[in-house]
Amino acid sequence: MKLTPSFFKRSGLIALLLGAGACTVGLVVAADTESALLERAKQVFRPLPYTAHVDDYPHSAARVELGKKLFFETRVSIDGRTGCVSCHSPSHYGADSLPRSVGVNGVVLPRNAHTVFNTPLLIAQHYGGNRVSVEEQAWKALTSPLAYGNKSFAEAEAKLHKLGYKPLFEEAFPNEKEAISAQNWAIAIGAFERTLLTPAPFDQYLKGNTKAISADAKAGLDKFISYGCAGCHSGATVGGESFQKFGLLEDYWKATGSVEIPLLKGYDKGKFHDTGKEEDQWIFKVPQLRNVAMTPPYFHDGSVATLDDAVRVMARVQLGKQLSDTDVRQIVAFLSTLTGEVPKQFKEAPRLPVAAFQRP
Numbered sequence: 001m002k003l004t005p006s007f008f009k010r011s012g013l014i015a016l017l018l019g020a021g022a023c024t025v026g027l028v029v030a031a032d033t034e035s036a037l038l039e040r041a042k043q044v045f046r047p048l049p050y051t052a053h054v055d056d057y058p059h060s061a062a063r064v065e066l067g068k069k070l071f072f073e074t075r076v077s078i079d080g081r082t083g084c085v086s087c088h089s090p091s092h093y094g095a096d097s098l099p100r101s102v103g104v105n106g107v108v109l110p111r112n113a114h115t116v117f118n119t120p121l122l123i124a125q126h127y128g129g130n131r132v133s134v135e136e137q138a139w140k141a142l143t144s145p146l147a148y149g150n151k152s153f154a155e156a157e158a159k160l161h162k163l164g165y166k167p168l169f170e171e172a173f174p175n176e177k178e179a180i181s182a183q184n185w186a187i188a189i190g191a192f193e194r195t196l197l198t199p200a201p202f203d204q205y206l207k208g209n210t211k212a213i214s215a216d217a218k219a220g221l222d223k224f225i226s227y228g229c230a231g232c233h234s235g236a237t238v239g240g241e242s243f244q245k246f247g248l249l250e251d252y253w254k255a256t257g258s259v260e261i262p263l264l265k266g267y268d269k270g271k272f273h274d275t276g277k278e279e280d281q282w283i284f285k286v287p288q289l290r291n292v293a294m295t296p297p298y299f300h301d302g303s304v305a306t307l308d309d310a311v312r313v314m315a316r317v318q319l320g321k322q323l324s325d326t327d328v329r330q331i332v333a334f335l336s337t338l339t340g341e342v343p344k345q346f347k348e349a350p351r352l353p354v355a356a357f358q359r360p
Contacts, residue, residue, distance in 0.1 A: 067192030099302025198340025
């Protein structure tokens with residue numbers, strides 16, 4: 001290799017000014033730094049797996065296909081317009097882009113909707129963690145007054161019969177006398193959601209391709225780890241693996257501009273609303289940061305519009321840091337490497353069964 005001035009300009013080294021001996025040292029140091037950052041990252045993060053399959057919920061093609069139809073089905077709700085897809089849209093990276101989502105009969109919900117992508121890998125579902133799995137979330141949504149609004153599981157099951165789902169359930173659950181059930185609804189939707197993983201450039205980086213992310217992203221990664229962000233946002237989903245207090249150093253709503261939520265009778269206190277325990281006040285599930293650049297607005301109430309401002313807020317209320325514009329730009333560049341492709345099986349709505357009855 002010919003060591004020309006342009007080579008050193010590209011490499012960011014000034015060793016050309018120091019003589020040939022220093023050139024070799026400079027190159028080794030640069031390589032060591034690159035390798036060291038990757039090794040630090042590997043200690044904190046993991047690449048996404050290929051599937052979120054678990055033994056309890058077999059991943060059969062029939063169940064996945066049924067689950068997709070049920071995910072996009074809105075006729076099971078009491079208003080006929082609300083379903084999983086209402087808050088988790090293909091056009092919004094599995095979220096809905098609203099500060100606070102809208103539930104059945106147009107009720108504004110207390111919280112912002114997470115993206116559905118990668119959620120089976122999280123420690124629990126919802127900001128308060130009141131659902132242990134995507135299956136439990138889908139099951140309890142059927143009778144939630146804010147989600148589907150059915151008075152009972154039997155009411156929801158009767159609708160599935162009338163909507164023509166019986167053959168699809170029997171194909172997906174061939175060994176059951178009554179294939180249509182709320183439990184099987186949940187298992188099927190869970191099977192579909194477990195296919196919605198979004199590998200990204202950062203995964204290629206973690207697997208050793210150091211060219212997969214930019215120099216700015218690497219600088220942001222270094223700061224993300226060094227400043228302490230990775231203390232909570234770690235693992236394969238870069239978060240979502242623990243519960244933490246939001247507002248360690250000051251009340252979060254002072255930094256976010258949050259408003260009081262009527263349904264919660266004040267500011268959102270996180271897990272406390274599910275447990276009633278004083279020690280759970282202001283405790284929230286740490287959000288995953290996968291696809292975070294594509295799912296504004298931010299935080300549990302959608303109170304912050306841009307990712308730049310969300311990064312500043314987190315540094316302020318959790319770490320006591322005032323970040324420079326360069327810090328923010330580089331950290332956001334790193335976070336953007338967590339953006340994967342919208343899964344192909346999620347992009348197009350499925351063809352749903354034709355109802356076996358006509359509405360009066």
